[in-house]
Amino acid sequence: xxxxxxxxxxxxxxxxxxxxxxxxxxxxxxxxxxxxxxxxxxxxxxxxxxxxxxxxxxxxxxxxxxxxxxxxxxxxxxxxxxxxxxxxxxxxxxxxxxxxxxxxxxxxxxxxxxxxxxxxxxxxxxxxxxxxxxxxxxxxxxxxxxxxxxxxxxxxxxxxxxxxxxxxxxxxxxxxxxxxxxxxxxxxxxxxxxxxxxxxxxxxxxxxxxxxxxxxxxxxxxxxx
Amino acid sequence: xxxxxxxxxxxxxxxxxxxxxxxxxxxxxxxxxxxxxxxxxxxxxxxxxxxxxxxxxxxxxxxxxxxxxxxxxxxxxxxxxxxxxxxxxxxxxxxxxxxxxxxxxxxxxxxxxxxxxxxxxxxxxxxxxxxxxxxxxxxxxxxxxxxxxxxxxxxxxxxxxxxxxxxxxxxxxxxxxxxxxxxxxxxxxxxxxxxxxxxxxxxxxxxxxxxxxxxxxxxxxxxxxxxxxxxxxxxxxxxxxxxxxxxxxxxxxxxxxxxxxxxxxxxxxxxxxxxxxxxxxxxxxxxxxxxxxxxxxxxxxxxxxxxxxxxxxxxxxxxxxxxxxxxxxxxxxxxxxxxxxxxxxxxxxxxxxxxxxxxxxxxxxxxxxxxxxxxxxx
Numbered sequence: 046x047x048x049x050x051x052x053x054x055x056x057x058x059x060x061x062x063x064x065x066x067x068x069x070x071x072x073x074x075x076x077x078x079x080x081x082x083x084x085x086x087x088x089x090x091x092x093x094x095x096x097x098x099x100x101x102x103x104x105x106x107x108x109x110x111x112x113x114x115x116x117x118x119x120x121x122x123x124x125x126x127x128x129x130x131x132x133x134x135x136x137x138x139x140x141x142x143x144x145x146x147x148x149x150x151x152x153x154x155x156x157x158x159x160x161x162x163x164x165x166x167x168x169x170x171x172x173x174x175x176x177x178x179x180x181x182x183x184x185x186x187x188x189x190x191x192x193x194x195x196x197x198x199x200x201x202x203x204x205x206x207x208x209x210x211x212x213x214x215x216x217x218x219x220x221x222x223x224x225x226x227x228x229x230x231x232x233x234x235x236x237x238x239x240x241x242x243x244x245x246x247x248x249x250x251x252x253x254x255x256x257x258x259x260x261x262x263x264x265x266x267x268x269x270x
Numbered sequence: 271x272x273x274x275x276x277x278x279x280x281x282x283x284x285x286x287x288x289x290x291x292x293x294x295x296x297x298x299x300x301x302x303x304x305x306x307x308x309x310x311x312x313x314x315x316x317x318x319x320x321x322x323x324x325x326x327x328x329x330x331x332x333x334x335x336x337x338x339x340x341x342x343x344x345x346x347x348x349x350x351x352x353x354x355x356x357x358x359x360x361x362x363x364x365x366x367x368x369x370x371x372x373x374x375x376x377x378x379x380x381x382x383x384x385x386x387x388x389x390x391x392x393x394x395x396x397x398x399x400x401x402x403x404x405x406x407x408x409x410x411x412x413x414x415x416x417x418x419x420x421x422x423x424x425x426x427x428x429x430x431x432x433x434x435x436x437x438x439x440x441x442x443x444x445x446x447x448x449x450x451x452x453x454x455x456x457x458x459x460x461x462x463x464x465x466x467x468x469x470x471x472x473x474x475x476x477x478x479x480x481x482x483x484x485x486x487x488x489x490x491x492x493x494x495x496x497x498x499x500x501x502x503x504x505x506x507x508x509x510x511x512x513x514x515x516x517x518x519x520x521x522x523x524x525x526x527x528x529x530x531x532x533x534x535x536x537x538x539x540x541x542x543x544x545x546x547x548x549x550x551x552x553x554x555x556x557x558x559x560x561x562x563x564x565x566x567x568x569x570x571x572x573x574x575x576x577x578x579x580x581x582x583x584x585x586x587x588x589x590x591x592x593x594x595x596x597x598x599x600x601x602x603x604x605x606x607x608x609x610x611x612x613x614x615x616x617x618x619x620x621x622x623x624x625x626x627x628x629x630x631x632x633x634x635x636x637x638x639x640x641x642x643x644x645x646x647x648x
Contacts, residue, residue: 133561135563153559175561176561179563179595179597180563182563183563183564183565183597183598183599185564185565185599204561204563204595204597204606205593205595205597205604205606205608206593206608206636207593207608211608211631211636214629214631215629215636
């Protein structure tokens with residue numbers, strides 16, 4: 046998408062959410078062109094929505110019935126998905142990450158997280174918002190990847206403060222290092238569980254950029270894999 | 271009879287306790303009569319019975335019933351309802367059997383040993399039953415004896431008189447015992463009722479004392495910080511217009527809210543108390559985000575107070591927004607609060623496993639309180 050304008054399609058049954066997100070997208074730097082699918086999945090697969098770089102997906106188009114199947118279909122077709130949901134329970138969040146969503150944001154998380162999440166997803170990178178950070182550090186699934194003490198500390202501070210500048214200042218590291226730790230956690234998560242194109246892209250890219258080494262990846266997968 | 275009702279169970283236990291001496295006495299009388307009177311009489315008239323073995327069977331049946339009673343008395347138990355009626359049947363069968371073999375003209379004689387004994391054995395079995403049941407049993411037994419007399423002897427004046435005088439003792443003595451037992455039942459009932467009420471009063475008293483103790487404890491907690499503030503306001507020493515006094519009031523109001531929340535029975539006490547602390551800030555217009563992740567054990571009150579004390583103070587001081595987060599696991603709980611306020615003098619945690627860290631920038635204060643299980647298995 047380099048050079049091109051970033052486009053995103055939003056699927057949400059609340060018109061106010063779509064309008065609010067459009068406002069944030071227009072003011073983003075670089076700006077994001079938003080297509081409203083008007084709560085219809087067909088508009089994500091056909092027409093201008095089919096060409097959008099990022100899908101902003103409300104998991105609960107039907108109340109109490111999270112659309113994991115739709116999410117899986119989108120990811121399997123190589124779409125880069127940012128889940129933007131009312132739902133915030135840890136199991137749902139982890140399931141979306143495992144399915145291959147690049148970001149999971151709760152609707153209490155505003156433009157300061159949604160805009161960077163869309164930018165990251167358009168670039169094929171993951172974005173970890175504070176709530177997701179909180180979910181990852183309290184994940185007690187035996188198949189979870191092994192995180193280092195430092196990664197845990199950074200994630201915990203990120204969840205607590207919701208500001209990378211504050212995390213960096215408190216832990217006496219640079220904002221870039223904070224980012225690196227958070228990204229490494231997501232790469233470790235992408236390397237376990239269900240295989241998905243967005244996840245393998247994330248891992249190979251991290252290996253290419255030297256964010257993580259092959260040996261480290263083998264280690265995090267832990268016993269049993 | 272086994273009852274789920276504790277009150278009925280208590281009445282039953284009281285009755286068993288009261289009855290035990292009476293039962294021993296009646297059992298001794300019945301057994302003594304069987305061994306010392308019936309047995310010699312039966313053996314003396316051994317040649318008369320037709321056939322003699324029926325008397326042995328009847329004797330063994332009554333002895334068996336008394337044996338069961340002896341075991342029950344030793345174990346301190348009452349007759350089971352399901353056993354009682356078969357036992358009465360055994361007694362009735364024994365007397366019918368004994369009379370069947372009694373020779374002509376011997377009704378109410380010394381050889382008619384069962385006439386005086388069966389009523390005592392029946393009394394033993396029916397002791398805990400109402401008086402009318404005793405009357406019915408005695409009546410039945412007397413009728414069997416009467417029918418026997420009418421059928422198997424020449425009904426003459428001497429015979430009728432012998433039967434009548436015999437009947438007075440045979441029916442009279444066991445009846446006296448049955449009346450005594452009935453009186454015991456009434457006494458047991460009122461004794462159990464009194465015991466029940468005493469226990470209820472004791473329980474209510476203990477509960478009242480416990481809640482009084484807790485209330486005093488809570489007053490003592492308020493005494494340290496809230497009372498001086500209220501006294502200062504009352505005496506005019508503290509000015510309500512002073513922002514510092516107002517701040518102290520918010521902190522104390524939040525502490526009181528937490529105090530009220532501490533008595534609530536909820537699944538996650540720490541989170542419940544934090545929500546109440548956040549609510550006070552919310553009411554004064556501070557936008558509070560509260561997010562909790564993970565699962566942690568139920569922490570003791572002192573630890574929860576340490577974990578909420580600093581966040582409470584920060585929340586009460588926040589100017590416009592605050593973020594409160596909790597992350598927890600089996601042996602670690604971190605409460606973080608971030609708000610737009612200057613540095614604060616925060617109280618140090620009182621319990622050993624709790625650590626407090628604070629960090630501030632120009633406009634923000636970030637406080638982390640962390641509880642770590644001391645005897646960590648790791």
